[in-house]
Amino acid sequence: MRPLPAIRLSALSRLSSLKSHLSYSPSSSASAPPPPPAMKYRVSIIGSGNWGSAIAKIVSENTAANPGLFDESVRMWVYEELVAGQKLTEIINTKHENVKYLPGIALPTNLVAVPDLLDTVAGADILVFNVPHQFLPRLCGQLKGKIPSTVRAISCIKGVELSPDGITIIAKYISDELGIYCGALSGANLAPEVAQEKFSETTIAYKVPDPADTISQKTMKTLFHRPYFHVNVVEDVAGVSLCGALKNIVALASGFVDGMGWGDNAKAAIIRRGLLEMTKFGREFFPECEAATFTEESCGVADVITSCAGGRNHKLGVALITSKRPIFELEEDLLKGQKAQGVTTAQEVHEFLEKRGMAQDFPLFTAVNDIIFNGLDSYALPQILEKVEKPLE
Ligand SMILES: NC(=O)c1ccc[n+]([C@@H]2O[C@H](COP(=O)([O-])OP(=O)(O)OC[C@H]3O[C@@H](n4cnc5c(N)ncnc54)[C@H](O)[C@@H]3O)[C@@H](O)[C@H]2O)c1
Incomplete structure (x- = not known):
């Protein structure tokens, strides 16, 4: 039999987008060398269900804990709906709790719920996809052609699309649809336990697609690893996705x-x-x-x-x-x-x-x-x- 083609990852350069995120403060001492430019990655989460909200909590804790590396504010796209007559985004932004999909868990105040998908991703360097997979094609359709190729993504969506003719890895689907590199996160992770900060481990598959990239495996680990949520990073996107x-x-x-x-x-x-x-x-x-x-x-x-x-x-x-x-x-x-x-x-x-x-x-x-x-x-x-x-x- 003929093996299915391996995931093809296009070589993408990040240099141009990083220029727009460089910030430089002149030093007070004329002789001292200027400090290295600060690159702060902006992170946006697409999805706010049970796992989406738990991962958003983790990511927001880590952007707050690493202000030199990440923009502290994390935007999370929320499929807008009314809960007891009030918009879910408003509830999340005022009560800091997703009362419908992750009740009883305090969300960090630097996590901002946004009802508009394009507003959510505007200016983001890292996208985290975390929606039930059936909604993905419509969301990618909305994003297609609007995401710079230098953006990097992680899919927390479990699994693959299978048909008699072939297998589509979801991370690869996102890569192909949006023209960006996408890795995968999967593990023995029941969302409510992770949200309650009970210890678990996870695996991130992320292979730096271009040597010029500054978003490294370490950047991804820093974004997701918590004392209660241990991350191991590998390069095997297909393996991690198939396991799920x-x-x-x-x-x-x-x-x-x-x-x-x-x-x-x-x-x-x-x-x-x-x-x-x-x-x-x-x-x-x-x-x-x-x-x-x-x-x-x-x-x-x-x-x-x-x-x-x-x-x-x-x-x-x-x-x-x-x-x-x-x-x-x-x-x-x-x-x-x-x-x-x-x-x-x-x-x-x-x-x-x-x-x-x-x-x-x-x-x-x-x-x-x-x-x-x-x-x-x-x-x-x-x-x-x-x-x-x-x-x-
Ligand atoms: N829940 C877990 O414990 C867990 C753990 C690991 C991985 N996962 C994976 O995470 C992914 C997301 O799962 P989840 O648990 O966050 O989802 P969920 O079932 O809790 O939430 C459903 C989400 O879909 C949204 N939604 C409803 N209708 C929609 C529509 N028409 N268009 C777009 N969005 C709509 C809802 O607002 C909600 O945010 C899945 O792929 C799942 O396999 C889940």
């Missing part, structure tokens, strides 16, 4: 295991096999992926463990086995309008693999699809997985 999508299939399988009452040994086996298939999928279709992203990073092994312990996909997996009801009916009843991403991901990954004659090479992914859609008995999982264990010499 594929782990949901494994989470469904762990739900099946709990639904059958098989306990922790079985769940550990599913986690191990799931991680192997995730890594294999990444290496097969994105050869530049690093295996270590899957096995050593928060976005990989840690997010798999969190997702297999609970959450939407796990819950749905348990319910499918215990109730035997159709998956979409269960999703409707249990998740009240929210979606368990793993169901569509399992189906899309299966169609993608089938088209390439490779479904049998990913027995766990294939079994999850068959249990959900083709009536495969979940109790057959051990035999299915046994078939592909390497025979001893």
Whole structure:
């Protein structure tokens, strides 16, 4: 089979935009050399949901803590809506709380909610995308042609777009639509826990696209790392993005295991096999992926463990086995309008693999699809997985 093309990152120079952000104060001493120019990066967040607001809190804490590096004020685009008759932006800017999407959490006062998307991004050097992915095409449509190519971005949107014909990494979609470099942030990060400053780790994938760039991996780490939110920076954008999508299939399988009452040994086996298939999928279709992203990073092994312990996909997996009801009916009843991403991901990954004659090479992914859609008995999982264990010499 022909591997999908690797992410292409255009070489972009930042020099011209930085000139506009240079500020210079003449020294009082005639002999002293002038101080180095201060470059303050302006940061804007696009999205203000549960994760959007939690990340905005982190970023605003860090811009305030690093006034030499960042403009302290952070603008956050808010999809305007009325909450108890008042505009959500007004509530956020006066109460400093997103009462609808992150209630009970005090937001920094340097975080400014803005209802207009173009006002939000005006003059920004760094954009942080954090919206449910279905809204992204419309937002990118509004931004297209209006963002200088020197701007850099991070996508906190989990996952990839899959079709039988190919895989689109969301960070790459943003790069292609807006003509800017975009990295990715993903990890074992449940927004409410992060917002309450309970310890967690995350992975940022960011590869400096041009040697002339002054926005470095260190700049990105400084923007997101907190004492309670530890950041590790890697360069593997595809790997980090794939982890966020594929782990949901494994989470469904762990739900099946709990639904059958098989306990922790079985769940550990599913986690191990799931991680192997995730890594294999990444290496097969994105050869530049690093295996270590899957096995050593928060976005990989840690997010798999969190997702297999609970959450939407796990819950749905348990319910499918215990109730035997159709998956979409269960999703409707249990998740009240929210979606368990793993169901569509399992189906899309299966169609993608089938088209390439490779479904049998990913027995766990294939079994999850068959249990959900083709009536495969979940109790057959051990035999299915046994078939592909390497025979001893
Ligand atoms: N919530 C988490 O714990 C978590 C953790 C890690 C990653 N993520 C990822 O973060 C991303 C954002 O998720 P979230 O939890 O912040 O979202 P959310 O579901 O909490 O919020 C929905 C957001 O969408 C906005 N919205 C509603 N209608 C809209 C429209 N028509 N157009 C544009 N925006 C509209 C709402 O104002 C709100 O800000 C997702 O990709 C998710 O996978 C979430």
